[in-house]
Amino acid sequence: MKHPFQVGETYENRDGKYQVVMLEEPRMIIQYLDGQSLETSVRLQARIWRNIQAEERLESQPDREGHIKPNGPKSSKDRRGHSFQGLSANDFQNGVAGTSWRARANLGGLLARQLSDATPYFFQSYVIYRRAEVHIARPECYEKTIRRQEAKFVFSLSEECAGYGFYIEKNKGPMDNTWHWLNFLGAIEKDVALQQKIKAAMIQMQLRWEVYVWEKGGLIAQVRPLSDSDSLQWDEENQGESTNISWPDFVDRLKAIETEDGCDLHLCTHMNKEQAMAAGIGLANSVTQVYQALLPVYEASTRRVGSEQT
Numbered sequence: 302m303k304h305p306f307q308v309g310e311t312y313e314n315r316d317g318k319y320q321v322v323m324l325e326e327p328r329m330i331i332q333y334l335d336g337q338s339l340e341t342s343v344r345l346q347a348r349i350w351r352n353i354q355a356e357e358r359l360e361s362q363p364d365r366e367g368h369i370k371p372n373g374p375k376s377s378k379d380r381r382g383h384s385f386q387g388l389s390a391n392d393f394q395n396g397v398a399g400t401s402w403r404a405r406a407n408l409g410g411l412l413a414r415q416l417s418d419a420t421p422y423f424f425q426s427y428v429i430y431r432r433a434e435v436h437i438a439r440p441e442c443y444e445k446t447i448r449r450q451e452a453k454f455v456f457s458l459s460e461e462c463a464g465y466g467f468y469i470e471k472n473k474g475p476m477d478n479t480w481h482w483l484n485f486l487g488a489i490e491k492d493v494a495l496q497q498k499i500k501a502a503m504i505q506m507q508l509r510w511e512v513y514v515w516e517k518g519g520l521i522a523q524v525r526p527l528s529d530s531d532s533l534q535w536d537e538e539n540q541g542e543s544t545n546i547s548w549p550d551f552v553d554r555l556k557a558i559e560t561e562d563g564c565d566l567h568l569c570t571h572m573n574k575e576q577a578m579a580a581g582i583g584l585a586n587s588v589t590q591v592y593q594a595l596l597p598v599y600e601a602s603t604r605r606v607g608s609e610q611t
Contacts, residue, residue, distance in 0.1 A: 304347040314349045315379060315418070348418060353379060355423035381426075382411025387581035393460050393574045396433065402458075403428045408585065409435040412456060415589040420596055424454075433458040436468075437592065442481075442603040452481040452602035454592045455567070463577040465588045466508060466569025467595045469602060471555075473563035481602045488601035490552045495597055499568070500548075502594040504528050506570055510551075513565040514558060524551060568595060 306312065306321050306329065313319070316333065323330035329346065332338045356379055384406045392400050402408040409426035416424045416437060427436040427445060436443070437454040444451070455468040471482045488495055502508060503526040510524035523536045532545045535554070546554070558564050570591060577584055 304343050305350060306343065306347070312346070312350050313353060314346060345418075348421065352417045352423050355417075379414055380410075381405050381414040382407065382409075382585070385411050385582060385585070388458075388463070388578050388584065390574075390578065392433075393458055393462075393577075394433070395460055397431060400433070403433070403435045408456070409437075411585045412454075412588055412592070413437050415585055416454070416592050419589060419593050427453075439603065447479060450476075450480045450482075452485060452599055454595070454599065455569070456588060460574075462571045462573045463584075463588075464567070464569050464571045466567055466591055467598055468565070468567050468569075471558060471564045471566070484604050485598070485602040486552070486555065489598070490549075492601065495601055496548055498597045499595075500526050500531075502591075503568075506591055506594055508568055508570050508591070508595075511567040511569060512555075512558075513567070514562045515565075516562045522554075568598065 304326075306324055308321050308324050311318055311320050312331075319331040319333045319339075321329060322332050322338070324343070326343050328340060329343045330338060330340050331346070382405075384404075385402070385408045388402060388408070392402050394400070397403065403426075404410065405413070405426055409428060412435070413424045413426040416422075422439050424437050425440050425443075427438065427443065427448070429436065434455060434457040436448065437456070438451065442451060443453060449470050450472070452467070452469045454466070456463065456465040458464075469482060469485050472480060476482060489499070510522075511520060512522040512524070513519055514521050518539065520538050522538060525534045525536070527534055527545065530545075532547060533551050535544045535546050535551070537543075555564075555566070572580075572584075572587070580587060
């Protein structure tokens with residue numbers, strides 16, 4: 302990855318402005334305005350610098366009425382997540398009354414900021430109206446008015462736990478090329494390397510697929526990896542049955558979900574209420590690590606496809 306740095310020039314990261322005093326890839330030494338020096342990674346600082354510039358461009362874009370936001374371009378010291386100090390007991394409820402954790406100044410923004418810094422992309426957070434849920438996505442791959450059609454990362458709270466991971470939806474009827482489901486299904490069916498990355502992440506981070514069909518009562522199946530084989534364990538929620546299936550069988554079962562029903566599909570993990578509260582600010586690190594591990598499936602899902610209907 303090319304970097305923008307030159308010795309003697311001034312740049313910024315999340316801690317403020319600094320000058321490059323030594324540049325010998327893959328390392329560099331920077332000196333902040335207060336005189337403190339730091340040896341760091343060229344790749345990391347380049348990524349943060351580019352994300353800061355992307356954030357400034359996003360903030361300076363006019364809204365739909367053509368107005369620039371009152372404060373103009375934001376400070377290059379990204380403030381997203383600055384007010385998050387951890388989750389409280391009140392955050393775990395059936396609803397969102399009196400909570401603020403979804404906001405961009407709170408946990409929602411912090412997750413987007415950390416994922417931006419950890420990947421080559423700029424991510425933003427999106428609050429879901431009246432639901433204890435926030436989506437994390439690349440702005441160019443996410444439009445609020447059609448968000449059902451788009452892949453995203455998700456963080457949600459219930460009365461008992463926090464859930465987080467990858468989230469994609471299948472339509473109840475025909476889908477055109479604006480539905481990321483087409484990309485997703487094609488990728489997990491044909492891309493062996495992607496299959497291996499997903500399985501490795503599932504085992505390492507204790508992730509599972511959760512299949513929701515709301516016309517059939519909600520959660521209909523959970524799918525876990527079997528660490529001692531290439532098989533998956535498909536657990537039927539309603540019938541209480543478990544079946545060992547192959548990866549192609551898993552894809553076929555997703556294809557077989559009736560189009561008049563559609564489905565919500567999560568690849569996720571959960572943390573109970575007590576653990577999530579005890580994690581404090583560090584909760585964002587645990588969640589971001591899961592998002593990073595699932596970045597390959599997000600990338601594959603958000604690529605363009607043809608106009609084929611399914």
